[in-house]
Amino acid sequence: MTSPTTTTGGPAGAARRTGGPFALSHLDALESEAVHIFREVGGEFERPVILFSGGKDSIVMLHLALKAFAPAPVPFSLLHVDTGHNFPEVLEFRDRTAARHGLRLHVASVQEFIDAGTLRERPDGTRNPLQTVPLLDAIETHRFDAVFGGGRRDEEKARAKERVFSLRDEFGGWDPRRQRPELWQLYNGRHSPGEHVRVFPLSNWTELDVWQYIARERIELPAIYYAHEREVFSRNGMWLAPGEWGGPKEGEPVERRRVRYRTVGDMSCTGAVDSGAGTIEAVIAEIAASRLTERGATRADDKLSEAAMEDRKREGYF
Template sequence: MTENLTTDAAASSARLADPGDAAGAAPALDALDALEAEAIHVIREVVAEFERPVLLFSGGKDSVVVLHLATKAFWPAKVPFPVLHVDTGHNFPEVLRFRDETVARLGIRLEVASVQDYLDDGRLQERADGTRNPLQTQPLLDAIAAGRHDAVFGGARRDEDKARAKERIISLRDEFGQWDPRNQRPELWTLYNGRHTVGQHVRAFPISNWTELDVWRYIEREGIALPPLYFAHERDVYARDGMWLAVSDVSAPRAGEAVERRTVRYRTVGDLSCTGAVVSEAATVSDIVREVAASTLTERGATRADDRLSEAAMEDRKKDGYF
């Protein structure tokens, strides 16, 4: 992996720094080159401007791509900031294993905020619907405050959801960690405004302009490793609200919901209790690229029950301080 990353970083630098041919023409960047250059620029700008950045890292594909970009941005030095995971206690075990293996391989410090700790001491209470995804907000905000993090990298993209489409690449959060969609700063000519007062912080989204297909094409090009649940595998699932939910300790079928053994994969990584699988035979990244290119549903719209709580479910959570 280290050898591959060295080669990737060298190739990336060559693409971005080549002065052009003898006639002085600038090298042509393809779409992925341009997106990569923009993301690396954002990451470097944030690290240069802020004192204590941190990267939200769930082990999902988008946060994996952002971490890969950060690794390339500072190679051969290590990533100069820690990663933070809000552990709900309902995470997929294979994703947690991947998270731990990744930070160990890269030598990055991992900070974990545990929703279970908040439930155990009464600061939070379980929801009636059993999902813990909306409960992540307070542990996240407390972890940001405890770490004195003034910039938080995230892997959100504008194509995922209407609320995320309203975000700027550098998005201000107030003293309570809240987001005001009416108080967005202009980002003309790729100039980013990171000014903030004591207690405020920003969320930075380096891959905001990427699509799901861009992410998968980049994963294919860079040979980025991912948790195995992104690829087709057999799993016991049951149908609910148009989604296939996995049978587990935290998600069980109700009366009348039959368990079936199906070949599925996951397009996004959330909690076991609210993330649905899609029936798929896509066992390789190339297969997934073709599948995503033909899809007519966004990944969250197709597989996330927490986004179906209301028409404005994501925006309501973001206003409270959610990712």
């Protein structure tokens, strides 16, 4: 006769063996992992901060942080590196969201560093690579020891190399050889004075996971993520928005098209895609059929070289 302590029969035992009603869905498992990461950082670090741009990944990240500490408030402030060329509707959403949840928002301005002569405009007009200096300055000024980012491994090959807890040296630099093992979801946040840790709660999510979670949780996003008519022009196979950053150039006619954005960043390097997806369901269907990552399809800054992202990360970029 089987001892009661070792019995695995009956409906409940069968459900456990076959992954029945007791098994988490893949979205529940991802959510649980992210919530665990937020709580680990909350208990291990003194001054964490969440990078929050008003983009979909940072919005999902904030939603998870709210869940992790509810009903208490989120014990972290927010930080955004504003290039000065961000989409206005995304900045409006950023400010409104921070105010709604009563969170302090720190803004590090690339324009202020340009005005002070610390940074110089690039010939191509893009400011995305210029974010590193203001970011590191903000981390040092506010003594942040853990910085949450919405980076995901499916976005880009350099990001696929990073651990969930990514150690950065006293200059903000990233060395792949200093990556620590993270077996059994055990995270090592040990760091020396002057160093900090970048934390990626969405590391194991895909773009499709993010959108399915947005649909399930009914998370509000800026309208820029859904199909809308917009003036754009073509450059290097991408639809870019006209703006003060210097586009379009001669020979780049502006036309009105129905587009949406899969990712948002500096207007000078973030392209739109032709789309009729005006609802969450339509966006999910569109992404499921796509064979290009969102950054591969819409980010010009990642196409500067084969190692463009990794080079920037080594210098301190997120």
